Amino acid sequence: MQNLIECRDLVKTFPGCQALCGVNLQIPGGRIVGLLGPNGSGKSTFLKLCNGLLVPDSGELLICGHAPGVETKKVISYLPERSYLNDWMNVRQMIRFFEDFYPDFETARAYDMLARLSINPSQRMKTMSKGTREKVQLILVMSRRAQLYLLDEPIGGVDPAARDFILNTIIGNYNPEGSVLISTHLIADVEQVLDDVIFINNGRIVLCDSVDNIRAQQDKSVDMLFREVFRC
Amino acid sequence: MLKKLLKYEFQATARFFLPLYLLLIVLALLTRLTMSVTFESNPVLKNYLVDIPSFLLSFAYGAGLLSIGLVTLLLVVQRFYKNLLGREGYLMFTLPVTPVQLLWSKLLAALVWAAASTLAVIVSLFVLFADGNVFYLLGEMFSSFFEALAKEAPHSWIVMILFLAALIFGALHAVLEVYMAIVLGCQARKNRILLGIGVYIGLSMAEQFLMSIAIVSMALMPDFTMALLYLFGFRQADPDTIYAVLELFLTGVLVFELVIGGVYYFVVRRMLIHRLNLE
Amino acid sequence: MAWNLQSDRPIYAQLVEEIQRRIVTGVYPAGSRLPAVRELAVEASVNPNTMQRALAKLEEDGLLYTQRTSGRFVTEETERIMQAKEEMAADLIRRFIESMGTLGYTSEQAMELIKKQKEEEQCKI
Numbered sequence: 001m002q003n004l005i006e007c008r009d010l011v012k013t014f015p016g017c018q019a020l021c022g023v024n025l026q027i028p029g030g031r032i033v034g035l036l037g038p039n040g041s042g043k044s045t046f047l048k049l050c051n052g053l054l055v056p057d058s059g060e061l062l063i064c065g066h067a068p069g070v071e072t073k074k075v076i077s078y079l080p081e082r083s084y085l086n087d088w089m090n091v092r093q094m095i096r097f098f099e100d101f102y103p104d105f106e107t108a109r110a111y112d113m114l115a116r117l118s119i120n121p122s123q124r125m126k127t128m129s130k131g132t133r134e135k136v137q138l139i140l141v142m143s144r145r146a147q148l149y150l151l152d153e154p155i156g157g158v159d160p161a162a163r164d165f166i167l168n169t170i171i172g173n174y175n176p177e178g179s180v181l182i183s184t185h186l187i188a189d190v191e192q193v194l195d196d197v198i199f200i201n202n203g204r205i206v207l208c209d210s211v212d213n214i215r216a217q218q219d220k221s222v223d224m225l226f227r228e229v230f231r232c
Numbered sequence: 233m234l235k236k237l238l239k240y241e242f243q244a245t246a247r248f249f250l251p252l253y254l255l256l257i258v259l260a261l262l263t264r265l266t267m268s269v270t271f272e273s274n275p276v277l278k279n280y281l282v283d284i285p286s287f288l289l290s291f292a293y294g295a296g297l298l299s300i301g302l303v304t305l306l307l308v309v310q311r312f313y314k315n316l317l318g319r320e321g322y323l324m325f326t327l328p329v330t331p332v333q334l335l336w337s338k339l340l341a342a343l344v345w346a347a348a349s350t351l352a353v354i355v356s357l358f359v360l361f362a363d364g365n366v367f368y369l370l371g372e373m374f375s376s377f378f379e380a381l382a383k384e385a386p387h388s389w390i391v392m393i394l395f396l397a398a399l400i401f402g403a404l405h406a407v408l409e410v411y412m413a414i415v416l417g418c419q420a421r422k423n424r425i426l427l428g429i430g431v432y433i434g435l436s437m438a439e440q441f442l443m444s445i446a447i448v449s450m451a452l453m454p455d456f457t458m459a460l461l462y463l464f465g466f467r468q469a470d471p472d473t474i475y476a477v478l479e480l481f482l483t484g485v486l487v488f489e490l491v492i493g494g495v496y497y498f499v500v501r502r503m504l505i506h507r508l509n510l511e
Numbered sequence: 512m513a514w515n516l517q518s519d520r521p522i523y524a525q526l527v528e529e530i531q532r533r534i535v536t537g538v539y540p541a542g543s544r545l546p547a548v549r550e551l552a553v554e555a556s557v558n559p560n561t562m563q564r565a566l567a568k569l570e571e572d573g574l575l576y577t578q579r580t581s582g583r584f585v586t587e588e589t590e591r592i593m594q595a596k597e598e599m600a601a602d603l604i605r606r607f608i609e610s611m612g613t614l615g616y617t618s619e620q621a622m623e624l625i626k627k628q629k630e631e632e633q634c635k636i
Contacts (some may be wrong), residue, residue, distance in 0.1 A: 049325050053325055055507065073327065076326070083319065086320060101233075101327045190560070195558055
């Protein structure tokens with residue numbers, strides 16, 4: 001089967017810092033993958049490159065066989081780490097917006113999830129608390145039948161109950177033929193939903209393995225391994 | 233997809249423009265009402281009940297006129313800077329549309345609103361001043377205009393079309409100049425807005441310079457001076473020469489708008505495709 | 512009911528154990544239908560692929576079986592379930608004796624301790 005993400009020698013520099021230096025990576029379909037690394041290790045940069053929000057300096061990046069563009073944006077569902085919705089819209093308008101642009105958006109599922117959280121669809125984004133806004137964003141992103149879900153820090157800075165909701169929404173809703181890439185530095189919280197982990201540090205891939213392999217071979221959790229690899 | 237983008241672009245902007253247009257027309261209506269009230273029997277009361285509100289209303293109307301211009305400019309900037317290059321850009325640039333479609337959705341909406349704002353101002357002026365006499369004069373003007381248009385065809389038509397084209401491309405050029413300043417300003421990491429304003433001033437100055445060279449070189453043509461003299465009623469001249477000169481002048485303006493606007497368009501387009509670096 | 516998963520052992524193995532425990536204790540009775548993979552995964556907050564693998568393992572062991580159209584069921588053979596229960600008990604005992612061994616007790620001494628503790632508890636009542 002074709003890899004969903006295929007990248008070779010990917011390099012991206014910002015003025016004064018090298019964000020990615022020669023990343024090689026393949027992500028096949030049907031996996032939940034953790035992109036793990038400390039702050040500033042290049043996780044967000046990689047996800048932005050996949051989304052075409054940044055342009056690479058050199059190297060090759062293919063999503064489902066295409067360079068980032070209209071074709072790849074159709075199959076990627078992206079959750080940025082910041083709030084990015086039009087804050088003058090209410091939830092219902094936002095749902096219509098997604099429905100209009102993404103043919104794979106499932107409206108009924110979105111309303112169902114909102115109802116379960118008792119979020120009022122007439123509420124404007126602007127008047128919501130930060131936590132609610134993040135949940136609405138996640139609901140919109142996970143209501144798509146996408147090939148690739150790219151979630152940037154979906155559980156950064158939320159309370160444990162919200163974290164459970166977020167993780168359960170992800171595993172309960174992603175398209176099983178597709179893959180999910182979750183970037184985070186909170187490893188202990190996500191490791192039991194992951195198939196594979198990718199450790200990234202200073203713009204380089206340090207390790208790529210499955211969670212069960214790590215636990216079976218090293219007799220320790222991914223979190224503990226992470227602490228060892230990235231010991232300051 | 234461009235259609236859908238435009239739909240949402242108008243949705244996002246109409247909520248500012250439409251109430252403002254309505255406000256302007258209501259203010260014009262009220263001003264007119266207070267101006268037409270006669271209250272001669274009691275001058276003191278008239279002062280309080282009519283003159284002061286009338287003065288305040290006409291002041292508010294003037295502020296309304298000014299704010300329409302400002303809001304139009306502000307929204308041209310804000311819809312491009314905030315919606316595409318700010319945090320909302322994460323949403324817009326991950327939609328399955330091309331950067332070029334995004335650019336055109338902003339550009340066309342800006343153009344339509346600029347036209348609508350002009351129209352709203354004209355309508356409000358009519359509300360304020362128009363009576364039977366004004367309509368009669370306007371009717372006269374239009375009929376003699378169309379008469380002349382018909383009589384002096386095809387030259388008159390060519391001039392008309394050239395004029396309209398220069399107007400539209402002039403507006404596109406003006407909007408693109410703003411986009412260009414924003415896009416270049418955003419290449420900086422800090423002081424983006426300051427740099428953007430600097431770029432804008434620089435571009436305007438460069439354009440002024442080019443324009444004055446063009447005008448001076450045109451003025452050096454003897455026919456052109458003659459046409460000007462004719463236009464201001466100083467001299468009689470042969471209409472064919474006048475039209476030839478007018479056509480030449482308008483073509484010059486159009487080419488200027490097309491070239492400068494085209495350069496801006498391609499730079500902005502290229503930046504959005506190849507140099508998009510959202511924070 | 513909680514799925515208490517530890518962080519230092521493969522999740523897959525822990526899921527197998529937990530479901531097996533639920534079958535032998537009757538939480539999932541013999542012949543009953545199991546929730547869908549996705550549902551179980553959400554309930555346990557684990558990856559659906561891992562849950563799928565755990566279920567496949569139990570199917571291989573004969574504790575579960577799949578009917579192509581209607582889903583996955585617990586086996587109707589109660590002997591098979593009893594056998595699993597005994598295996599689990601044996602495993603527990605083996606680990607208990609091992610732990611006692613590290614404290615320096617022989618299995619006989621350990622058994623004596625169990626008896627003594629049981630009697631003491633009965634006296635209290």
